[in-house]
Amino acid sequence: MSTRVKFLMAVPRMQVEELVNLVDEDRLVNDLGTMVATPSVNPFDGPVTEECREQEFANLYRDMMNDQGLDTFSRAVVEGRPNVFGRLSGTSRGPCIMLAGHLDTVGTEGYVDPFNPVVKNGRLHGRGSCDMKAALAAYIEVARIIHNEKIRLKGDLLLAGVVDEEHLMIGSREISRNGPIPDFAIVGEPTELKICHAHKGQLCMHIKTFGKASHSSVPENGINAISHMADVVKALDRYSEELKSRRPHPVCGHGRVNPGVIKGGTISSSVPDYCELEVDRRVNTDETREVVVGEYRQFLDRIARSNPEFRYEIGAPTLDNAALDTDVNSEIVVRIKDAYRSTLHKPADVGAYVAATDAPNFLCPAVICGPGSIRQAHTLEEYVEIAELTAAAKIYLRTVLDLLLQ
Ligand SMILES: [Zn+2]
Numbered sequence: 001m002s003t004r005v006k007f008l009m010a011v012p013r014m015q016v017e018e019l020v021n022l023v024d025e026d027r028l029v030n031d032l033g034t035m036v037a038t039p040s041v042n043p044f045d046g047p048v049t050e051e052c053r054e055q056e057f058a059n060l061y062r063d064m065m066n067d068q069g070l071d072t073f074s075r076a077v078v079e080g081r082p083n084v085f086g087r088l089s090g091t092s093r094g095p096c097i098m099l100a101g102h103l104d105t106v107g108t109e110g111y112v113d114p115f116n117p118v119v120k121n122g123r124l125h126g127r128g129s130c131d132m133k134a135a136l137a138a139y140i141e142v143a144r145i146i147h148n149e150k151i152r153l154k155g156d157l158l159l160a161g162v163v164d165e166e167h168l169m170i171g172s173r174e175i176s177r178n179g180p181i182p183d184f185a186i187v188g189e190p191t192e193l194k195i196c197h198a199h200k201g202q203l204c205m206h207i208k209t210f211g212k213a214s215h216s217s218v219p220e221n222g223i224n225a226i227s228h229m230a231d232v233v234k235a236l237d238r239y240s241e242e243l244k245s246r247r248p249h250p251v252c253g254h255g256r257v258n259p260g261v262i263k264g265g266t267i268s269s270s271v272p273d274y275c276e277l278e279v280d281r282r283v284n285t286d287e288t289r290e291v292v293v294g295e296y297r298q299f300l301d302r303i304a305r306s307n308p309e310f311r312y313e314i315g316a317p318t319l320d321n322a323a324l325d326t327d328v329n330s331e332i333v334v335r336i337k338d339a340y341r342s343t344l345h346k347p348a349d350v351g352a353y354v355a356a357t358d359a360p361n362f363l364c365p366a367v368i369c370g371p372g373s374i375r376q377a378h379t380l381e382e383y384v385e386i387a388e389l390t391a392a393a394k395i396y397l398r399t400v401l402d403l404l405l406q
Helices: 001-018 025-037 054-067 129-148 168-179 225-244 290-307 331-344 386-404
Strands: 072-077 079-086 099-101 119-120 123-125 157-163 184-187 195-199 201-210 256-264 274-283 310-313 319-321 350-353 367-368 384-386
Touching: 001 168, 001 386, 025 123, 025 129, 025 386, 054 072, 054 079, 054 129, 054 157, 079 129, 079 168, 079 274, 099 168, 099 195, 099 201, 099 386, 123 129, 123 386, 129 384, 129 386, 157 168, 157 331, 157 367, 184 331, 184 386, 195 290, 195 331, 201 225, 225 274, 225 290, 225 310, 256 350, 290 310, 331 367, 384 386
Parallel strands: 099 157, 099 184, 184 367, 195 350
Antiparallel strands: 072 079, 079 157, 119 123, 123 384, 195 367, 201 274, 201 310, 201 319, 256 274
């Protein structure tokens, strides 16, 4: 290797170390505290309450991005619920990396003082602290250091704050439709910094059975839709066993099925003529909606063949979130693994995430890695370890510099 080549390689590496050392824990804690103190509860299907301030939080996040010199813009997904973006443009043709996170949080019923960010025993407490405002604060720190140090990137660094991850993911779906579509995405959902390159999707549908009402004193005159649903539930149990016998996805395992909500009948003295069961199916990438519906039809048609009175329908999906299956050898996974090792001096845990996320909707190789734990997310005592928050900012910064430094 020539001296000149050595010199060219050595300078950026030195620069990366110096830049990573600029990550400032107090600043991160301060930013995260400001974020937690601005409620952004997802209204789900209920009324919009005083806590449902996604617009206000989006404005705050946009202002924070503006302060770091990013070119910002926003788009209302529905009224009062905007996605917000900030871009640091590269100077040449490098890849575009998106650091993405959702702006919304789950609700706070029963939570004591959820929007008062308390720092105690190395943790920052409050609703949204780990799921996932910690990652948003880390993204701001990454942008701040790159901006303050006047670092020239060859490709674009894009920050995205999206609405409604906790419910129907309308925010990230809007990005699927209207862009921007980056080359890589990092999604800082709480993984305890595990690097997750895959997760299952979620497909929820209603199976409905139809009968004939009659007085319960003469049930032989009716057809009991609940009894028919009992056959469906037993068939689902067998289907669940059969899923276990299939070849598993290397990190996500086999698909799962869960009958979750059942409704039927109005009064016990009537034979019910209708019953519906909401079924949650956790799917791998090859288990598309068409495949799953086809499998449901197979066992439902089998019941119908053995019982001519059995009538059923499958409703449209109530939830249809895609699976993520980024190649473990893809550049973004390799780079963030290296960044983890350089930051924490041990190899990263790499594998699958437990829940569905926005990541597949960004339509690019994406990886999920963030501070905080799914064990604290959605609980009444949410917190993030501050050391993990700081490590996350360093890992993101290293990954961005590794991919985008000139
Ligand atoms: Zn989340």
